Amino acid sequence: MTTDTGAGTESDRAERNTAIVRTAMRELFVDGDLTALDRYWAEPYVQHSPQLPNGVDALRTAVPRLQGFSWEPQRTAAQGDLVFTHSLVHGWAPGPVVIVDVFRLENDRIVEHWDVVQDLTLPEATANGNPMV
Template identity: 75%
Template structure:
């Protein structure tokens, strides 16, 4: 995972961003399900239309992800929210670009939103600009 870690305000935003990046690396890249115990907390509220709330959903989904990679290209934080703009492989049939929004409480992820788009190479976009 690479990217620019940004936060405005106090050190809490930087700590929250580091927590999210570490949590996502350990859970999704290292497939370490104990990361859920360290970085997430119940009740875990999920706003993604394809995923149920609760950590049981993540515990069941992570082992089934084959060839999954999550590469955060940009991050930002505001208060208890951390935003990531990422290129993801293995979530669908082709690469996707995802903007994730995580809400933390007491240093743990307790809520998540996302926006998912199929990745289009820069040469194929109307503007010629990359998506991530």
């Protein structure tokens, strides 16, 4: 479902959406700037993460409670109105985790979010010796 009517090619839109997500996440989670919610998120904000309820106010409540939080995006991809980030995160769980976030944007605002969270396993402890991020 795409309601974005912005001009430009699909590649332009993917690039713009990726820049919005990276800036939004950095400002909110790295800089701790709660006003980023007013600039980059929109209601109704649909949350699919099992740890958070729907709505921007849920983020407004959760972010200040995060202790020692860091978000280190390793790669991003975009398709249509979706942006995917693959990141190393500290402070979301007791130990470091690897998170794949999926964001849906509408009119240049984040309106929906999914995530997949895994505990970080170091390469030497994996069956293949490859890093997770």
